[in-house]
Amino acid sequence: MAHEEPINYYEYLRPNKKYPNVWCSGCGIGVVMGSLIRAIDRIGLDKNDVAVVSGIGCTGRMPVYMDFNTMHTTHGRALAFATGLKISRPKLHVIVVMGDGDAMAIGGNHFLHACRRNIDMTAIVVNNWIYGMTGGQYSPTTPLNARATTAPYGNVEQAMPICEVAAAAGASYVARTTVYHATEMDKFLEAAIRKHGFSVVETVSYCHTTFGRLNKRGGVVDMMRWLKDNSVGQIAAQKLDEEEKAAKIVRGVVCDVEKPEYLDLYQQVIDRAMEAK
Template sequence: MSQHILDAAALNQDEALIPKSGWFEQSETLQKLRKNKKFPTIWCPGCGIGVVMGALIRAIDHLGLKNDDVALVAGIGCTARMPVYMDFNTLHTTHGRALAFATGLKIARPDMKVIAIMGDGDALAIGGNHFIHAARRNLGITALVVNNSIYGMTGGQYSPTTPLGKRATTAPYGNVEPPFPVCDLAIAAGATYVARSTVYHALELDKFLAEAIAKDGFSLVEAVSYCHTTYGRLNKLGTAADMMRALKDNSISRTAFDAMSPEQKADNTKIVRGKFVDIDRPQYTAIYANLITRVQGGEK
């Protein structure tokens, strides 16, 4: 393996070695993958989405959840193809509507862990309305947004999270629209757990996802990723490894951010990783269960 990649992953040669045989069977977490689905995935080699899938599996595994008790609901896009590879109840829906489908499913099955998996365009452009309302209702759903700042599947059009000035196939002269801050949007809409990390910081993603899934309320994890195939090429950002390294170099922890002076904070252009909200608010399905009890008890 080239030094280039090892550096980006902060690994030494020994750690990067994959066992030659039986490695799949030896890994408990990998048993969460579907054996009857032919791999490889549809993702481009080097894509960050696979890292998020790994983190999600490890988080679910860490919580000791049964496969039958987990539902993954996705919309349309590269990220939304994630559920098909995993051995849970998986619902691949229409573009932008993952959270709306998840709403019905969660209400029908309040005991299930329902996780909506979306890309940035899926969650915040076509699905923006469902995003804020799911958060407002505080439905016990985990929204996992993989933010790569671009529409990857359709070939690189600008999304609601494409930074100002960056190029896309539909922004050939640079993007003129300011992006949505995903976490701020979720916080404003009422989410009870909000955290952000990057695909470089995979272990941090594991932790945030585990906390988010355990949360009895609407939780959001923004996994900042990259698309070297479209966004990287159009903006001359190099290979997947270069973009992975950039996530390491261009992000800081929330602790480091909090230590900054107001001036430094105002000038900060780096991605801030960390947990921003972790509060408790009555969860929708619990409130509704209570309503049913009241009504069946004769309340008019």
């Protein structure tokens, strides 16, 4: 069971915005938004202590609806703005929501260096394998041989593994889940927000409007069912051989380690400098 008492979503949504939300009917970004609201509600954070930062893209519309401190920034630079915000207001819980293009292509370098610094923020990467808002161009996470409007005969580039890149770059909490597994997503987002250090949660979603249409994957229900059938937990993934594992989405916590956090280290530098005076 997800939760005992029904959560009052209206408390966390802006009343003066137009509903239903802007995303296509059945888009997984709405599921991620609901999950983020539930995670924040479960931790019991005050709305004024949370800042949600986003870049450009379908996912960039998420903070528009949520009634926290929000910032809608330029393409790919959400993490850079969020880093500045966190350093100036260290008590804020900064949550960055990005799409796969926003995080890995345009903001790829910011992503690597935010992981390397290990600053206490939460990055949620909604991976739908394509640039949905601009009409279906292939993105760094488009699977090999999948079709896109800029790759009508199939994509020849390898997909970038977001979680493995984040873990290798030095993030302290990295997890992957899908929008079908929304209860698991609640758990991972809660752990990521609680983690003292940079945490990344990759939520595998779908874009039925462009990716689904171009690759003949069917509608919303078919793509949701595909996520259910083609994702495995980590224990089940150990029993598979390499070829089978490569074809599946492996859910679970990729890394969860304790590392020195950026703002703590910076405070030590400030203290040392003050003593030297």
